Amino acid sequence: MDDDLLFAAVRRACSPRTWSRGVELARAGAVIGERQDDDELVLRVAVPGVAVAPEVTLWPDEVEWDCECQSRQGACFHVAAAVIALKRAREAGDALPQASARTARVGYRFRRTPEGLHFDRVLVRGDGDELEETPLEERLTVSSRKRIAGATLFTSAADMTIEVVLGVRQRGVLPVKTTRAILKQLATPNGERSADVCLDGAPVMVGAEPVRPHIKVADDRKTDGFVVKLVLDPAVTERFANGAVLCGETLRPTGSLGLEKDQIRRLRAGIRYPRDQAAGLLSDVLPYLEKHTTVHRVSKRLPRPGGDYRPRITFETQRKDDQLAVLPTIVYGDPAIARLDGQRLVPLAKIIPERDRDAEELLRGRLRRRLDMMPGRPVIYAAEEAMTISERLAAFGELRGDAHREFYRAGALTPRIVGDGRKVAITFEAEGPAGGGGDAGRREVDAEQVIAAWERGNGLVALDGGGFAPLPADWRARS
Structure with a gap:
């Protein structure tokens, strides 16, 4: 360190009056050294009648200085006193001006x-x-x-x-x-x-950094779920009742979590989550708690988060008599690793995706506008409409199940008489799928079902094995 250069620079920056004031303070023992680093010296200068002794920082190698007093002068009298006292201390063999009985x-x-x-x-x-x-x-x-x-x-x-x-x-x-x-x-x-x-x-x-309680997520021994509980920061070696902790050899203040009192009370006792709420725990609860403190995930059952999975729509189809039930669902991954149940994410695998709520909302809006559907709410279609909805569903998302394949328009009905001379039965056959849709092959239907459909005023009758055939036009005219 070149103290002489710093000393000379400060003296040049001071007015005669400022320098003289610094000399007086240095002679009066009003300067003590606080600490010294490799390239930084910190001293404090006491001024009679002033409550605070300002801290002066010197950087000899860079020939720079600073003072807490925020003086507009190039160098204030505190800095002058500091460099003068430092020079005298070095001449006496001390690294910094020493405290004394005075x-x-x-x-x-x-x-x-x-x-x-x-x-x-x-x-x-x-x-x-x-x-x-x-x-x-x-x-x-x-x-x-x-x-x-x-x-x-x-x-x-x-x-x-x-x-x-x-x-x-x-x-x-x-x-x-x-x-x-x-x-x-x-x-x-x-x-x-x-x-x-x-x-x-x-x-x-x-240390100034507050020490806050941590949160531990562990397996619940009483159930197959999880327990979320407040725990002490592992760095704490001793805790005091009035707002302080000892971390090794450092005293630090305790800090608050910024949570509601009821939340803290429940976390102290331990909040239990069933296993089927693991997705919500990972996607909602833990990220919220991590904004307030450190969360330790020690559970062996908790699915691991990760992967870049986008939400998409799937349609589960199921036949109910002559109607088609369609259940739209928002899922993540292909194949699906999680699905939405209302606002709750339900895991379907050992990986939990990071939720994209904006994308979820976009899918809900598209589903509502284009198909008048809502995720999680089944929609029932009559046979006529079910034959046309499948193509629209397939263009929108993945179709799951085979029920929708049974809703197609077959060919015209043809009566067929079956008997052995003593007993005669009448059945109807479809000529085959109209337009080549549905499964290949001929389909039959009992005459009673055809008559029942005609009596109900239906224009279609369900065939055995899938498909719907139109009733003859002249029949419909008589109904």
Whole structure:
């Protein structure tokens, strides 16, 4: 590090008055070093009558500097004091300006109790073997600073924020909200250990990132379904009742999940899902919970999500007497690995597709506009209409089942008399599928069925084995 270049650059950037002020502060011991990285130095400068001692950051290799005071000058008197004190410290063989009996800073002391973390503040004077701690009995105000005899008090913006957060209660087992706010202010950068924060007398690191409960999805031992339950973050080694946890050697605040109280209550007890709700669990519930915290999927039964599957329409056909029942369904995959049951996705395989709700809605709209159908609702077609609907269905989606194949127009009916001289029976035959549709071969129908169709006023009669033949035109004219 080239401290001389930095020193010279700061001096050039300062006005004579600014530089003189920096000299005064450096001589008064108003500068202490906070920390040092490979290319960065952080110091703090205390100014009489000012609540916060601004933090000054120096980058000697880049000949750059910065100060929390946000001065518009090229270099403020805090920066001037910092480089002057740094130069003197280096000449004395120290890496940074050291704290002394004439300087004091605020220390934060936590200790374990059955009720939670007990909090207190102390005044820390000196450093190393000459370290001295005394309880902080007064509030951190400008007037109280004057009563700290013979010492320059270095207070940061975090110190003053904590003062406000504490309010009238300055020590003890603080409420959850207060403890969380204090820990966020005390968080050390880059995971460094702070000498001014101790747990049971030992320095401890403080992290700002809140630790939230995690969620575990496991197999339900009582059923063949699943249990979704709140669990502790595996990184937590110790938990305190008033808003703090210990993760290894780092104190961190706890965090809320952002869920409703009733949801949290149910998750603590464990929410059970039947196996047939696995798709909804994967496609809806778990993605929602993952927006709030980490979800651990330890279930061995839970289908695995994955694959690029698009939704499509299938039609299940079934014959009901002389009518055709058609059930439209939205499915994923070909062959189908999941189907929609209302808004619920039902798995048909060990893979659960990622839902595309926009595409599902488009399919619903097309089905409604073109065929006047809704997914999951069967539609019944009379024979005449059933003969024409199959082609429209096939053009729209996959036809499943063979019932629709039985609805085609056969040839004209021809009577046939069967008898052995003593007993005579009349049957009818179709000449064959009209236009070549349906299955090949001749079809028969009993005379009673033909007469019954005529009496009902039907224009068609169902043939044995599939197909419908038209009744003779002159018959229909007599009906």
